[in-house]
Amino acid sequence: MKYPDLDELSEENRILKEEVHRFAAEIIRPASIKLDRMSPEERIKRDSPYFGVMKKMKKLSYHKLHVPSEFGGPDLSALERYIIMEELGWGSLGLATAIGVDQIPFVNALLFGPDELVEDLVKPWLEDEECRYHGCWGVTEPEHGSDYLLCFRDEEANKFGKGNVIAQEEEDGWVLKGQKSAWVSSAPVATHCGLHAQVKDGKAIYDGIFCIVPLDAGGVRKGKVADMMGMRDGPQGELFFDNVWIPEHYVVVAPTPFYGIFFDQLLCLTSCGMGAFAVGLARAAFEEALTYARQREQGGKPLVKHKNIKLKLYEMFEKIETARYFVRKTMEHVHRKILEEKTFDAFPRHSRAAQIYAKKIAFEVANEALQIFGAYGLSSDFIIEKLFRDARALLIEDGTIEVLSFDAADDVISNYEKDYYDVEDISGRYG
Ligand SMILES: Cc1cc2nc3c(=O)[nH]c(=O)nc-3n(C[C@H](O)[C@H](O)[C@H](O)COP(=O)(O)OP(=O)(O)OC[C@H]3O[C@@H](n4cnc5c(N)ncnc54)[C@H](O)[C@@H]3O)c2cc1C
Structure with missing residues (x-):
């Protein structure tokens, strides 16, 4: 999986990407296909592939991505977190989201909660490899x-x-x-x-x-x-x-003016995560379409030789690349403001825009990829059909793209020329 990356990834980052990709391809994706076809009741049983993957993710510390190193976190940069999240999204939107939301109660308790809560719940969650804390x-x-x-x-x-x-x-x-x-x-x-x-x-x-x-x-x-x-x-x-x-x-x-800021900033963090998962999903759909179009012959030549297919593949590539670097840049900003400097003044408009843009392109790419498969794309024999359904869910999950856009628009209209709220000076609800 050695394709060029505009950030010219270091050898260490390339190895990280390859390792997570291998895990996504060998463990996450096969489990996600099985889960997709199971009944809702079967999926949640303790012996279902869901828990199989979660336990493995926890052994690999994927639940600790946002945990500071002094609490045993893996001391990752925002770029490294992005790399991991895109690969998890490539493997499965559902399982990537699951390891994402797993962190929300516990990481927030670590960042904002009292020491007693960290002792009671966060430490056991950090050490857990059996998914006893989820x-x-x-x-x-x-x-x-x-x-x-x-x-x-x-x-x-x-x-x-x-x-x-x-x-x-x-x-x-x-x-x-x-x-x-x-x-x-x-x-x-x-x-x-x-x-x-x-x-x-x-x-x-x-x-x-x-x-x-x-x-x-x-x-x-x-x-x-x-x-x-x-x-x-x-x-x-x-x-x-x-x-x-x-x-x-x-x-x-607690019910203080900080609650609103906390929630808004948490949405900045989750927006970056959803954005990275969406790019991973889009890339998965694109790669399926590219492989298929190279193999499938119609009109006396492989699909890739037809101009309409060529153009579709180029446009898919363009969308994924632009989304990746926008989400990555936004994640670097948001993680610096929230996880490193702890100023809690990450820009909501940018994080919402990164999420919205990545979700839109994921749906467009999955839709075009399915079209390239023709009728085979509608059959459950090919994963593209599942990727399309997942990409459709993305347009609603974690906020519909319309409503996220309204929220970003309000922030643009009120705050376009300035940085966001001054966290030193909070006196009541901001707006
Ligand atoms: C796969 C998936 C996973 C999810 N995971 C979680 C989770 O982990 N935790 C959690 O709490 N929630 C979760 N959700 C819920 C998700 O956040 C909500 O579905 C989403 O915010 C939209 O809310 P709703 O479904 O009630 O739609 P509604 O708010 O009823 O919206 C319906 C339609 O009206 C539009 N609309 C709504 N309000 C306005 C308005 N004021 N002006 C104009 N148009 C408007 C919307 O864009 C939408 O098209 C998940 C949803 C999905 C699909």
Whole structure:
């Protein structure tokens, strides 16, 4: 897999890319194909290929990509993280997303939570190689999908109504009531949820907390596993909270003005990850189409000799290359601001744009790749059909591309000429 990279990767980075690619090709992809064809109930069993891959990923420390080295993280640069994430996305969007959301409760606890929480949960998660600790990220609610992405920058945020999950403070902890929607990735297999909840007497959804909820706590119930068109290799499902008590120190971000900034910056981080996965998926689709078009003969010559196919392949290449360097550059900026300098002032408009652009090109590339396969592309005998379905899911997952675009547009309109908020000077909700 030695193709030229505009960053002229060092020998070390090339070796890293090759190693992760081998893992993606030999372990992740075959498991993802099996999972795609299994029933939702079979997919979440402890002996399913899902847990087989997760355990191997944990042994290789892929869950520690964002963990600082003083806590045993692998001390990677943003470029190295990008390289790993693109390859994981190449292997499977569902399994890459699963190892992505696994990190959300625990890495945020490490960055923002109290020491007691790090001792209780983060350290065991770091050391776990058996997937006994597995995270998910509970944002979307039945009545609030896109609302959760739009309310923070909207001047009349209370028009979005009350959250579906409400947190009430008690003397020694918090009580949670309500429901997250059926699309929470890994919820059916997770042990812990990084949960966003609105505080009881808060004005709107943005008056919230981010906390960790052990999913074996009294009052937690998991709904049925969703049966989706795409991303079937990473299970989604709903979560119900019926007077669930958590101790005070399980609250990672309290209801302060920082909660909004935290959430916005977390979306900057996840946008870069989704962008890298999308480029990986696009590359997987392109490589399938290129190989097929070299082999398949029609009109007396291989498909690659036909001008329309040539043009399609060139355009796919152009899209993937532009997306890769945009996402990579954005990831370098975002990781520096959040993980290294800890100034939490990464630019939302750029991170949203990187995610949106990469998702769009992934769908366009997968769509054109399938077209190159003709009818074979629609058959489940070829992986291109799965890649197309996964690319379609990408346009909705982690925010629809339209709503992410509205959010980026608001940031462009308000902040185009200046850097983002001054983190030193926070007095109330920003906007
Ligand atoms: C595969 C997959 C994995 C996911 N994983 C997770 C996860 O791990 N955790 C989690 O919490 N959620 C997860 N989600 C949920 C995802 O974030 C939401 O589906 C997404 O934010 C959209 O919300 P919704 O589905 O409720 O759509 P809605 O918000 O109901 O939107 C419906 C349509 O209306 C448009 N729309 C919505 N609001 C506006 C507006 N104000 N103005 C104009 N148009 C608007 C949208 O663009 C969309 O086309 C996942 C979803 C998928 C598909």
